[in-house]
Amino acid sequence: MMRGNREQRVAFSPMKEAVPAVPKEEVWEVRPGGMLVQKRSPDAELPPGGAPVPTIRVKVKFNGVYHEIYINSQASFGELKKLLSEKTGLHPDDQKVVYKDKERDSKAFLDMAGVKDRSKMVMLEDPAAKAKRLLEERRTSKAERTAKAIASVALDVDKLATKVSALETIVSKGGKVVDADVVTLTEALMTELVKLDSIAAVDGEVKVARRAQEKRVQKYVETLDAVRAKNKAAAAAAPVAKASNNNKARPPRPPPAHQNQHHQRRQFQPPAPVPQTQTASWETFDLLSSVPSTSAAPVTSMAPATTTTPSPRFEWELF
Structure with missing residues (x-):
């Protein structure tokens, strides 16, 4: 009975649909003799018969x-x-x-x-092939070392570039920076430039990368020079602006007392006397007809400008 049931189950089991195999795309290759054959691959199917x-x-x-x-x-x-x-x-x-x-x-x-x-x-x-391989390996190794050296310099320049940008931002906003920091940063960039000059570029791409880093370092050095110049200009203008603000805030200070007295003395000094001019007035008389009196007018007189001086009197002798 058990046997019949088992056979019945097998007899009425549903049939599985066969899935058609998808044909793989054939790849062809040319052999050294010029023959066109199908390309072999490690995971290729076994030949017919499974051998x-x-x-x-x-x-x-x-x-x-x-x-x-x-x-x-x-x-x-x-x-x-x-x-x-x-x-x-x-x-x-x-x-x-x-x-x-x-x-x-x-x-x-x-x-x-x-x-x-x-x-x-x-x-x-093959000695020739060995020499060629060694030269190629040496060239590749040198190019790798050069690329690593340039990458190391580029990483250091990136760190310095952050500091340069910070200083430039401070100065552009009117702030002040320590001049020693600018000098130290410039020297660090010049050291990186010397490292780039010591790297021997053997490949075109390596040369281009080195030149790009050199231009980058030179640009940052020029930026620091501009920052230093602006910083010095701001430091020089600060005392002048401070002095002008103080002068505007303070009232005008009077001059010292001794200067004021000296100024008044010079202002109220009396004018200098005019020099006197001596003039002589003569009187005509006849010696035979009359004798001059003793009370005759003075012969000479001074014409003072501001003060009166006595006129001199002359004594005449009769003969």
């Missing part, structure tokens, strides 16, 4: 020693070089793999080159 890709064993000779490498038959020579690098310690870019007396490119595939199980290859060290 796995075979793994082959190749023997690679390097410095007189054979190294056995187990690798996918459809792998590239670049993947083979990576496996050889783990055993020999030689960088993949410094390796040169020769198969059937022909150097193989890293992008070429083993199966396309005819590599089979237990095939033999020769690996050589």
Whole structure:
């Protein structure tokens, strides 16, 4: 009975609808020989029948020693070089793999080159490729160090820029700043400028970044010079304005007493006397007819300007 019920359930179970598979877009690539094939990917589906890709064993000779490498038959020579690098310690870019007396490119595939199980290859060290790689690494390392140095200077300049902006705001609002702070900030900016000059730019982008920071530092230095000039002008104008305000608030002060007396003495000084002029008046007489009297008029008289002086009298002798 239990069996019949179980079979009945199975017989009447609903059928699941089959979901149609969405076809994946095919990607094509060009092989070194010029053949157009479908691009392979690590997560590609298994081939029809579910047969796995075979793994082959190749023997690679390097410095007189054979190294056995187990690798996918459809792998590239670049993947083979990576496996050889783990055993020999030689960088993949410094390796040169020769198969059937022909150097193989890293992008070429083993199966396309005819590599089979237990095939033999020769690996050589490429000095030119090694030198090129070292130069490129050195150049890249130097560019990275330069970029880090410029970034460090830019960070320091950002901190100083905040202080410059604060000083500029204070002066623009009519306030005063300490001159020593302006000088210290200017010296700090000049130090950052010296750091930028010591950085050797090797790349175009690095040169542009360094030049941008130099212009930025120079701009802040000019701003500090303007702040310092405004600060000095405000400090010089403050005593003058204070003195003018005090003069307006105070009444006029009278002059000292001795100056006032001296001024009055000069004002009421009597005029100087006019110099006297001496004039003579003569009287005509006849000596034979008459004798001059003793009470004759004076011969000379002074015509004083302001005061009267007595006239001198002369005694005449009769003969």
